[in-house]
Amino acid sequence: MLKLNLKIALRNLWKNKLITTINVGGLAVALASFILIIMYANYETSFDKENPNYDNIYIVGITYPEFKTYYTAAPFAKAIEQNFPEVESVGIIKGSSFELAIKNGKNTLFTNNILQADYDAAKILNITPEGGLIKPTGDVERLSYLSKESMKTLFPDKKDNKPEMVGFGASNLGITGIIAGSIKKNLHSNFTFDGVSIANELGEGDNYDMNDFSIYLQVKPETNLAGLEQKITDLYRVELLKGKTGQQLIDEVKGISTFLDPLSNLHLKPKAGNNAPYKILIALSVLGILILVIASINFTNLSIAQATKRAKEVGIKKVLGAYRFQLTTQFLVEIFMQCFVATILALILAELVLPNFNNLFQTHLSIWRIDNDLSWQLPLILTVITVIAGIYPAMVLSGFKPAVVLKGNFSSSKQSYWLRNGLLVFQFSVAIVFIIGLFIINSQLKYMSKEDLGFTANEVVYIKNITIFNDPVKFEPVRERILRIPGIKSATVATFIPGGENGVNSYTANGLKANIDFVDVDFDYFKTLEIKLKEGRFFSNDFKTDTANAAVINESAVAKYGIKSPIGQIIRGCNIDYKIIGVIKDFKTQGFENAVQPTIYAIKDPCGGYKMQIMLKIEENKMAEALATLKAQWLEINPKDGEDFRYEFLDELYGKLFKKQEQLQSMFFAAALLTIFIAILGLFAFAKYITNGRIKEIAVRKILGAADVQILKLINRSFFIMVVLANIISWPVAYLLTKMWLGTFAYRIDLSLLPFVASAIITILLTVLTVTVQAAKAVKANPVDALKYE
Structure with a gap:
């Protein structure tokens, strides 16, 4: 059978x-x-699902009134371990903040991410070097490992996994260290790295004002997570208030809480991210x-x-x-x-x-x-x-x-008739939603590409560097040497570049204390990025106090603190009373999805980060020559960075913020094409079936004097009605979906009627064209051929 x-x-x-x-x-x-x-x-x-403790691993996060973060203080890890028996293990990690050159003779490797982890964190996160995880003991403070690919770059002929001596940074520095072996670079993990540095402990001597680490917990199965979360919050508040008094501080600490985010959330939907x-x-x-x-x-x-x-x-x-x-x-x-x-x-x-x-x-x-x-x-x-x-x-x-x-x-049957037509309407409804979505996504991306960012990333080159220039005096000779090169208009250094994350610290102004972003800069930072001044002035070498206690804030910071006349006002942070000398217009340092954050810019910031991000403004027609000269002279200009000159264009780095939206655009473009293609295929075949079923009717109408146009109009009528109905159904759905998507942007276009009208015109034209092409053969046929057996 x-x-x-x-x-x-x-x-x-x-x-x-x-x-x-x-x-x-x-x-x-x-x-x-x-x-x-x-x-x-x-x-x-399935990120990190290879970890045997996948379901019991959590990261500790902190919730402040303004934001959430995974960055916490190192001492808090020990406090958790000592107070909660339901926590089996606690570990801390820290990512690197700069690119490091590692050398073996003529072979050089630039690492972008050396992960620092204590031994317990390595165990929890299943970070296992080749030959097994070894706990540093005795005089050995840390064990460093590089990925197999990195080891192959440094030691092309290496066959074993024995330790090797390497150089760090420029050759003229003479800094050496031991690489203990290789480690698997897991691309399918939240913890990607070029290498790992494993220590007995991390953050020794740190206090609760230094939130530089991430804490991971492995809890016992069946633990009451809500209860544990509350207990950790209570402990954190106690730790913050140790040795401190004052009702205002107590009230501020009450506004801070902790949360536990499972490892399974970190890649796709982190609570802080x-x-x-x-x-x-x-x-x-x-x-x-x-x-x-x-x-x-x-x-x-x-x-x-x-x-x-x-x-x-x-x-x-x-x-x-x-x-x-x-x-x-x-x-x-x-x-x-x-x-x-x-x-x-x-x-x-x-x-x-x-x-x-x-x-x-x-x-x-x-x-x-x-x-x-x-x-x-x-x-x-x-x-x-x-x-x-x-x-x-x-x-x-x-x-x-x-x-x-x-x-x-x-x-x-009528049931089949209604089902066929209903399914055809559904097909076109989905296709119309995709077409409208594609139009609106394109409009938003076009808006993002043409809208004024508030700064200029074009012609700005970001120089990768490992030298710290927190003191302006230290950067000044480097800046002078750079500006001698033809084509370079300005040079500056900062802790962060636009498109990356800024630091966050607590500042008080106008009687209000709040956590806001900070960026530590040098002279010509605003000039290099062509950031617009609203009032006051920028930092200048002509004012000696600018390197001591001057600050520039943005419009969002003025609004945050409710300062009416900001110039000359005091904003306090990191035990310094900063005098506001200027207010800049908001610029979209984090792209279009996030609103511009209140931000303070200062030259001196004891609580800030390392000023290592060198940015140069170079004339476009002299770009190649200037970069070639920089490369040739870099050993003399910046000896600690030595021969390792490397750079990226700031507009390309900033453009990575739009990567996800460009992916979405590509998805909708492909989906719109596919749905239209499949729907038209079905419409073509369905029109063929309908036309073949009406051949005799068409023949009779032609004999009775009907014109070809009249018959084509008759055949198209039912399909036209179905496509119009599909548009009526899909418009409200498309409106709601696209409005929700646009709602994820702080800066967005206004929804217009044009994408909806355009989708209707496209689908109606395609439908009429498809049906007409299929029906034309039957309309032009000789009526005698259809009726000769009747």
């Missing part, structure tokens, strides 16, 4: 080659998209499911539309004794064969598209990995699609009554 069903299936599929091609092709394209998306979802939701990856994943998943649903709808629609051609076949088989179950099985086998072929084609298409997909989302996905979850997910998807797309058509076909169809009185 199975063999017979296969033969019949092949015969019917071959007989309807065009419909089969459309069905299989549309489904293959949709499945290829879904395969890529499900692989991406598997990848994004950007949850853009989670939004991208949800958007991708919804797109993938919708594309697959649309393809399945096509399948169902065309199978139902083909029902009348199979009516006599079903009637004869039933007369000869075939049961409904047998007929249902036969039709499901036909559908399964089409789905199976579509799956094979989908894998081929996915493999072809995968390099571009990996490049867009910065992943390393592979279809053919042994441990790939697709090995069980794909058969499941194939089965589900076969059932969803085939069960209703199979039931319709197998349910025909022999007496009716063999008399020639068969016609499709």
